[in-house]
Amino acid sequence: MTRKLSYREAMREAMHEALQNDPRVFLMGEDVGRYGGTYAFSKGFLEEFGPARIRDTPLSELAFVGAGIGAALGGLRPIVEVMTVNFSLLALDQIVNTAALYRHMSGGQFSVPLVIRMATGAGRQVAAQHSHSLEGWYAHIPGIKVLAPATIEDARGMLAPALADPDPVVIFEHAGLFNLEGEVPDRCTVDIVRAKVRRDGTAVAIITYGGSLPKALAAAEMLAAEGIAAEVVDLRVLRPLDTAAIVASVAKCRRAVIVDEGWRSGSLAAEVSARIMENAFFELDAPVARVCSEEVPIPYARHLEEAALPQPEKIVAAVKGLFS
Amino acid sequence: MTTIEHPAPPPPSGPVPWDKDFAQALLADMLRIRRLEEKAAELYGEGRIRGFLHLYIGEEAVAVGALHALRAEDNVVATYREHGHALVRGMSMAAIMAEMYGKREGCARGRGGSMHLFDASTRLYGGNAIVGGGLPVATGLALAAQLRKEDRVTACFFGDGAVAEGAFHESLNLAALWKLPVLFCCENNLYGMGTAVERAEAQTDLAAKARSYNMPALSCDGMDVVAVYQATQEALALVGQGPVFVEYRTYRYRAHSMFDAELYRQKAEVEEWKTRGPIHTFTARLKAEGKLTEAEFLALDARVAAEVAAAVAFAEAGTWEPVEDLLKDVHTP
Ligand SMILES: Cc1ncc(C[n+]2csc(CCOP(=O)(O)OP(=O)(O)O)c2C)c(N)n1
Numbered sequence: 033m034t035r036k037l038s039y040r041e042a043m044r045e046a047m048h049e050a051l052q053n054d055p056r057v058f059l060m061g062e063d064v065g066r067y068g069g070t071y072a073f074s075k076g077f078l079e080e081f082g083p084a085r086i087r088d089t090p091l092s093e094l095a096f097v098g099a100g101i102g103a104a105l106g107g108l109r110p111i112v113e114v115m116t117v118n119f120s121l122l123a124l125d126q127i128v129n130t131a132a133l134y135r136h137m138s139g140g141q142f143s144v145p146l147v148i149r150m151a152t153g154a155g156r157q158v159a160a161q162h163s164h165s166l167e168g169w170y171a172h173i174p175g176i177k178v179l180a181p182a183t184i185e186d187a188r189g190m191l192a193p194a195l196a197d198p199d200p201v202v203i204f205e206h207a208g209l210f211n212l213e214g215e216v217p218d219r220c221t222v223d224i225v226r227a228k229v230r231r232d233g234t235a236v237a238i239i240t241y242g243g244s245l246p247k248a249l250a251a252a253e254m255l256a257a258e259g260i261a262a263e264v265v266d267l268r269v270l271r272p273l274d275t276a277a278i279v280a281s282v283a284k285c286r287r288a289v290i291v292d293e294g295w296r297s298g299s300l301a302a303e304v305s306a307r308i309m310e311n312a313f314f315e316l317d318a319p320v321a322r323v324c325s326e327e328v329p330i331p332y333a334r335h336l337e338e339a340a341l342p343q344p345e346k347i348v349a350a351v352k353g354l355f356s
Numbered sequence: 357m358t359t360i361e362h363p364a365p366p367p368p369s370g371p372v373p374w375d376k377d378f379a380q381a382l383l384a385d386m387l388r389i390r391r392l393e394e395k396a397a398e399l400y401g402e403g404r405i406r407g408f409l410h411l412y413i414g415e416e417a418v419a420v421g422a423l424h425a426l427r428a429e430d431n432v433v434a435t436y437r438e439h440g441h442a443l444v445r446g447m448s449m450a451a452i453m454a455e456m457y458g459k460r461e462g463c464a465r466g467r468g469g470s471m472h473l474f475d476a477s478t479r480l481y482g483g484n485a486i487v488g489g490g491l492p493v494a495t496g497l498a499l500a501a502q503l504r505k506e507d508r509v510t511a512c513f514f515g516d517g518a519v520a521e522g523a524f525h526e527s528l529n530l531a532a533l534w535k536l537p538v539l540f541c542c543e544n545n546l547y548g549m550g551t552a553v554e555r556a557e558a559q560t561d562l563a564a565k566a567r568s569y570n571m572p573a574l575s576c577d578g579m580d581v582v583a584v585y586q587a588t589q590e591a592l593a594l595v596g597q598g599p600v601f602v603e604y605r606t607y608r609y610r611a612h613s614m615f616d617a618e619l620y621r622q623k624a625e626v627e628e629w630k631t632r633g634p635i636h637t638f639t640a641r642l643k644a645e646g647k648l649t650e651a652e653f654l655a656l657d658a659r660v661a662a663e664v665a666a667a668v669a670f671a672e673a674g675t676w677e678p679v680e681d682l683l684k685d686v687h688t689p
């Protein structure tokens with residue numbers, strides 16, 4: 033059986049289920065309670081689960097993310113929500129210098145079973161301080177797992193395995209996906225290990241994640257109309273990367289375009305490209321291509337914002353470039 | 357929902373201590389902010405303005421009273437709720453409106469929009485949408501003034517919510533330690549998004565926090581433009597010896613931004629605060645004291661309406677920044 037859900041409803045259900053099933057789980061962040069969640073993900077939770085488990089925090093990102101680490105060490109399973117990735121930079125110290133290091137620095141004595149969720153990405157004309165896509169930075173850090181649910185099924189299904197993980201997991205929810213709707217199975221059981229092929233093809237592997245997935249699929253559709261069968265690979269897990277899946281798709285298609293809303297320099301796309309070079313260089317019929325955000329703080333004006341971001345047309349052009 | 361007890365309104369600040377022209381100028385500025393923002397909200401509904409739009413409606417007395425107490429050579433650092441600050445500082449309404457439209461004629465060529473108004477000519481250093489983000493910058497601007505022996509105060513506006521951020525505490529300490537000329541202007545509108553001060557602060561007396569960093573701290577009625585002006589002047593007189601903190605007790609009438617169901621407060625509370633509205637109470641006082649006639653008020657209102665209409669026309673007629681210039685003004689594209 034399947035049913036229709038929006039991305040927002042899927043996230044809400046996933047959290048609801050976790051709160052219901054495990055008394056150690058609690059939700060903490062700015063305006064998750066009384067306000068109903070910045071994006072209405074936790075609407076009604078305060079009434080249902082009470083203020084001890086649905087905790088509105090002051091504007092103190094460093095402190096409440098750090099408190100999530102401590103609560104996890106102390107035996108709880110916190111879900112800490114940070115409004116957007118830009119604001120998570122105020123908590124970066126606790127994430128990078130503490131959460132990610134605990135297990136290793138303690139010689140394996142301690143682990144931090146913490147889930148941090150945050151919105152990411154551009155496309156809503158909310159300008160540079162609310163629009164960046166810094167998943168690649170987080171994916172640089174050993175000690176944390178980084179997830180990018182890009183489908184309704186993953187939005188519904190990724191939280192449970194993330195909470196079951198004994199170590200810190202950071203989940204990036206692209207704000208451009210929140211109103212996306214789709215059919216999902218009644219039970220969404222997904223892994224947080226492997227990449228997934230979202231569309232089969234043979235001519236080019238379009239490798240992407242998060243908010244760029246719908247754009248990659250749209251590009252594949254446009255290419256199909258021109259007789260180019262593109263395969264679309266959704267990375268899903270940005271750290272650790274599923275190198276085998278990337279290599280398998282590249283070996284099959286012999287061409288690769290990586291689509292990443294991060295800036296090109298030092299991007300996750302650069303890392304994926306390097307892995308292709310290291311593992312599948314001789315399978316390639318053309319150099320790897322990348323479609324990334326232009327290297328500019330995301331501007332407010334709609335036409336400039338659109339021009340700054342990966343778009344289906346740019347993906348199509350990059351693919352065609354591999355055939356000329 | 358628990359109702360939060362708000363302190364009883366303080367008594368009005370006595371007779372308006374200003375001549376007619378000055379008093380009317382401040383009234384005009386409050387009205388300019390109000391009408392600009394009412395129009396912006398309307399245009400948002402029509403999709404002409406997009407993204408986030410944070411209205412200052414209800415809080416006008418703060419920007420108007422505080423900024424009129426400053427001098428042109430002083431610096432201003434503001435938040436994302438800064439249309440009023442930009443306007444009173446001297447940015448044209450047309451440039452603000454065009455920026456909200458995302459047009460090339462806007463103050464930042466459409467790069468920033470409503471939350472990021474910048475104006476070098478009036479020493480307005482933004483428009484910062486990271487809560488608390490302006491405080492360290494203001495501290496540094498004041499450091500520059502101190503080291504360069506410039507007679508310049510940096511006024512830094514921020515909300516009650518920012519007081520919980522580390523940046524607030526680190527900046528106040530640094531500014532006090534180095535005796536920097538910063539005026540920390542806390543616009544306490546009782547809520548940070550949906551979170552009431554009482555639900556965010558263990559110590560709700562925000563001025564007490566500043567005092568703990570060894571700086572003078574005042575509080576005033578932010579609904580009363582006279583009280584705001586006087587408290588700011590009093591604070592400025594002390595800034596020579598180091599930073600000063602002023603809490604303006606005010607209230608936001610509209611939603612936090614354009615996406616806010618306002619589940620966290622009761623309508624009656626908003627209505628009660630509206631009885632203390634900074635514009636109508638000041639208008640009534642000026643009339644009662646013979647400093648404003650109804651005819652003068654109507655003329656003023658018409659002038660403001662014309663200014664708003666002209667700003668909209670300017671923004672409508674504006675052009676789009678060419679896409680080829682996307683990477684313009686990026687230091688290291
Ligand atoms: C570091 C950071 N965290 C969270 C936000 C989201 N946010 C924007 S405004 C706001 C409320 C701030 O309240 P306050 O400082 O009282 O200012 P007000 O909006 O009331 O003027 C929040 C939570 C942000 N912009 N920056």
Ligand SMILES: [Mg+2]
Pocket residue numbers: 515516517543544545546547548549
């Ligand atoms: Mg506030």
